[in-house]
Amino acid sequence: MSPKARLYYPTDLxxxxxxxxxxxxxxxxxxAGKPGRPPRDRCxxxxxxxxxxxxxxxxxxxxxxxxxxxxVYGYFNRWSQAGVWREIMEKLTAQERCRQLxxxxxxxxxxxxxxxxxxxxxxxxxxxxxxxxxxxxxxHVLTDTLGLILCVVVTAASSGDRDGLKQLLNRWxxxxxxxVRKLWVDAGYSGQTLxxxxxxLKRTHQIDLEVTDHQGKGFQVxxxxxxxxxxxxxxxxxxxxxxxxxxxxxxxEAMIQIAMIGILIRRLA
Numbered sequence: 310m311s312p313k314a315r316l317y318y319p320t321d322l323x324x325x326x327x328x329x330x331x332x333x334x335x336x337x338x339x340x341a342g343k344p345g346r347p348p349r350d351r352c353x354x355x356x357x358x359x360x361x362x363x364x365x366x367x368x369x370x371x372x373x374x375x376x377x378x379x380x381v382y383g384y385f386n387r388w389s390q391a392g393v394w395r396e397i398m399e400k401l402t403a404q405e406r407c408r409q410l411x412x413x414x415x416x417x418x419x420x421x422x423x424x425x426x427x428x429x430x431x432x433x434x435x436x437x438x439x440x441x442x443x444x445x446x447x448x449h450v451l452t453d454t455l456g457l458i459l460c461v462v463v464t465a466a467s468s469g470d471r472d473g474l475k476q477l478l479n480r481w482x483x484x485x486x487x488x489v490r491k492l493w494v495d496a497g498y499s500g501q502t503l504x505x506x507x508x509x510l511k512r513t514h515q516i517d518l519e520v521t522d523h524q525g526k527g528f529q530v531x532x533x534x535x536x537x538x539x540x541x542x543x544x545x546x547x548x549x550x551x552x553x554x555x556x557x558x559x560x561x562e563a564m565i566q567i568a569m570i571g572i573l574i575r576r577l578a
Contacts, residue, residue: 329577333397423541424448436467437467445553446558447473448463452536456543459481471498489516494520
């Protein structure tokens with residue numbers, strides 16, 4: 310009797326998408342870490358993680374077509390800890406910018422934050438955002454002028470926007486020289502002390518923070534900074550991001566990076 314054929318899911322990678330992401334993935338380990346076992350199917354692992362991010366299902370509810378959920382979570386968690394998802398996102402972002410006839414690294418960008426509720430499971434780094442009246446976590450993102458995420462940091466919701474900006478830029482500059490010169494932010498990032506800190510972060514890079522905010526009352530499309538708001542809208546298209554379901558902020562960041570990877574490979578394939 311022939312084995313049951315695996316079902317196809319809309320979140321599965323196409324052949325073209327797999328060719329885009331395959332060279333960026335680490336080599337697969339043997340099935341259970343034992344000699345003689347065949348390596349895991351990396352495409353299957355990526356498809357399973359994409360399914361979780363898009364549908365928002367629990368790891369234990371992952372369809373059996375993808376294999377053992379513990380194995381899939383093990384790959385996700387290991388690659389999250391090693392920064393694999395972040396590196397893939399950065400490389401695909403550079404490719405997408407080149408496709409749009411831009412330089413691989415931007416000279417301008419936008420920074421903003423989004424407070425979201427956490428789920429019921431125990432989690433670390435959870436706080437209360439008194440401004441938004443939300444108990445949970447805060448997503449701080451740096452995007453380019455196309456709205457592509459360059460860096461993301463997840464903190465407790467009680468963390469201030471200014472502290473989040475400092476963590477974001479410290480992580481962004483950890484790899485050395487960057488070309489960013491201009492950053493557009495909202496009024497929550499105002500203050501001369503913060504602006505002086507940004508300029509001193511890289512003395513060879515006199516970064517300028519420009520505050521762009523609403524003028525008057527009612528809904529307005531804020532110049533320059535609307536792209537980062539659109540990026541948050543993109544993330545909410547992935548049901549895993551309706552709340553923060555992760556125990557560790559590191560894995561919350563990885564989930565955001567995976568969502569951005571999905572957007573990028575769809576454009577590049």
